[in-house]
Amino acid sequence: MSQALEVKQLTKTYSNGKEALQGVDLSVPEGSFFALLGPNGAGKSSLINILADTVKPSSGEVTFLGHDLFTERRWCKQRLGVVPQEIAFDPFFNPRDILKIMSGMFGVKPDLKWIDELLERLELSEHAHKNARMLSGGMRRRLLVAQALVHRPKVVILDEPTAGVDVELRKRLWGFMRELNANGTTILLTTHYLEEAEELCDHVAIIDQGKLLTSQSMKGLLDTVGxxxxxxxxxxxxxxxxxxxxxxxxxxxxxxxxxxxxxxxxxxxxxxxxxxxxxxxxxxxxxxxxxxxxxxxxxxxxxxxxxxx
Amino acid sequence: MRETRRFLNVNMQTIVAPALTAVMYLIVFRYAMGDREVPGLDVAYFDFLIPGLVMMAMLQNAFANTSSSIMVGKLMNVQIFLMMAPLSALEITLAFLAAAVTRAMIVAVVLLLILAPFTNIHIEHLWMILFYGVAGSIIMGGLGLIGGMWAKTFDDMALLNNFIIMPLTFLSGVFYSVKQLPEAWQTANHFNPFFYLIDGFRHGFLNVGDTDPSQAIIVVSFATLSTIFACWYLWRSGWKLKE
CATH class of the missing domain: 3.30.70 (Alpha-Beta Plaits)
Known part of the structure; x- marks a missing residue:
């Protein structure tokens, strides 16, 4: 199976001397539903932020769908959707406009049908014309998911997408993710709800203190290590x-x-x-x-x- | 594009307020100075003042547009969307600067329309007005971009605004002709890039100026290009934004 992501010897040392990643190797198979787990401060977000290009790595290589992530950023970014961990929203626009603007930033024509479907599936339709400032925390998080999906990426990375989202909604959100995965989208997620990861994901990697502890199929991990x-x-x-x-x-x-x-x-x-x-x-x-x-x-x-x- | 829509969505602050400020300056100076002429130039003071004020408003608004956009982006954490988007550093830089120029132009047009009935200035050299207007907006927009990247808080930003931007714009000949100044100050002013901008812009309306136009064009073009380059370079390196 070809790899959606191949991370080789990735390190990140912040300016305050903190070594967030100490040579991480990780392979995410194409089409997998991949859980990246680790305690707080393990380096998950550093890894994801490097993939998303919001943080610069100290050293290492990443291959994304066969292309070098750092030298072919544009190609890669057009095929990658990231849901950041921290809630961020644009205080000047409403969700529908934000999605249209995001489309433009990703160089695709706003696909209004897809935008409406995203709003519908993420249960934001009735708030589509409210300013983003008026949305609740959970709605803003769902808006982030919609933003990451607006350009129909091949690989989606979700950094704790369900923190602060209630159980019912979480289930529906995962249902949507499953559908995307079934249609061929590779999904990489971090979460603190381990039972969710166990239920959803077919692959799992655990990192701690900037190092990879294990990475294998979920079943394999539970059978051999478990x-x-x-x-x-x-x-x-x-x-x-x-x-x-x-x-x-x-x-x-x-x-x-x-x-x-x-x-x-x-x-x-x-x-x-x-x-x-x-x-x-x-x-x-x-x-x-x-x-x-x-x-x-x-x-x-x-x-x-x-x-x- | 998002940049432009952002400031249009809050147009009360971004267009009406600067227009009002400039109009108040004008009223004050109109009554204070009466119909006096500018010494050394054959122009009424009021007519002399208007292009300078318009240009000053443009410069300040260009600066405010990029700097506040980046600051809000930082505080609201939306800067990450720009970083995650498949856009090159050059595209992002040009987008920010284009928005700054757009806002400055709108402010300028609004101001000129308001003020036109009260003066008898008219456009002498359109190319000069456009050249200095656009170049000035790019320089200030670029400085705002860099300042916004540099500043950690709104306090840092206020510092930059009050101690560097305001003095440079105020002392650059908006309210007086440098020919009224002592020799030493005249020389000093030639090192202030804003002086060339304001003087050149005014030249476009009044057909008189304090500087040699060809020298001014070189200085201004150089400053503009280096600003664009600096913005591009800093954004590409991820300075302060990507640790």
């Missing part, structure tokens, strides 16, 4: 320190619950016994014991936690 966890619930609070002697099981605290990662060895036998015995001997008898399958959120937390320790 595993089951042994959950021991205690009545007394558990200190972080007592977990140190359980380090080999990548322990994680969830309230009074201790989660230990269960791995399979070569013979297919998992280490339940070892994990259970060690836990009991270190922490004492548990109130209840259960086994949980990890979802994306667990994998995410475990991978980003492992890095810290």
């Amino acid at each position: 595993s089951s966890a042994l959950a021991l619930e205690y009545t007394k609070p558990i200190s972080e320190q007592s977990l140190l002697s359980l380090a080999e099981f990548s322990p994680r605290l969830d309230g009074n619950k201790v989660l230990l990662c269960l791995k399979k060895d070569d013979s297919g036998q998992n280490n339940f016994n070892a994990a259970y015995q060690t836990a009991i001997s270190v922490l004492g008898e548990a109130k209840s014991v259960s086994i949980q399958d990890e979802d994306l959120e667990d994998v995410f937390l475990r991978l980003t936690n492992e890095r810290k320790t």
Whole structure:
């Protein structure tokens, strides 16, 4: 499969010395629905801003649909739509005019049918003639989505498009994104709603502290990296320190619950016994014991936690 | 295009206000100076004043148009749309400058229409008026663009306006002929680019001026081209905007 985006050794050091990206490699297959995850400050937005040309990279290469992003900016930009994370709106115009102006800026004739469809699908039709200043936060965010789509880009990047959007609307927005994806648009998104990413996306990459932790298909990640966890619930609070002697099981605290990662060895036998015995001997008898399958959120937390320790 | 529509959408501030300011200047000076003539030139002071005021309004509006557009863009975070659009630095620069020139021209035409009944100036050299008007608007629009990119806050912007732009425009011969000035000041004025702009613009109406036109054309053309170049270069490098 050809790649919509290929990022090679991308670095970004801000003038205050912060190394936001430390040599990130990332491939986004064409036609994929790709989740880029990472805790706050991991470098997601720096990466996206570099792709969008609002921030200059320090070094590295990016190939966009086979073209060099930095030397063939115009070609690439005509095929890329970005929904920025921070709400921005033009205070001088109404949504419909903004979309028309955006079309002009992207060098396409305003396609009024498409603009009306976008307004309709993003539920902005009845606000199409209000000044952008009059719109609520959620409407402004949807307007940003419409702005990114007005030139029918081949690749759409959404930087937390659903922050502050209510559940119902979020679902409809994702439905729309799915449709676009089914029609061949590559979609790259960042989000803090991991269950959404798990449900929507077929590929996932996790970055933390400016480095890529993993990048693979969603199913692959959940099958191979994701595993089951042994959950021991205690009545007394558990200190972080007592977990140190359980380090080999990548322990994680969830309230009074201790989660230990269960791995399979070569013979297919998992280490339940070892994990259970060690836990009991270190922490004492548990109130209840259960086994949980990890979802994306667990994998995410475990991978980003492992890095810290 | 967006630039032009932006200032038309808030036309009360951008066109009516400068026109009113200039008219008030005129009323004040009309009564203060009466029918006196400008020493050294065979022109009534009032007629001398009008082209200068019109040009000053043009310069200030060209500057205000680009600088406030960039500042608002920064504060509202809409600058990113311009950066994300498939437009080259040259296209963006020219768009900003074209909008500045358009606004300056509209202000100038409105002012001249208002003032025409009260004076007997008329167009002597249309090409001079257009040349200096457009060049001046480009220079000031360009400075506004650079200033807007540089300024972090509206305070920075006010600083720039009050301590550099206003003195340069006021001291450039809007209200007096430099021939009235002491020798040293006359020389100093020849280093003020606005002086050439205002003098040349006035020359187009009155057919008299303080400078040698060919020298002025060279200075002004050079200043215009370097302003365009500076804007293009800074925008291309992403100065202050892309960290």
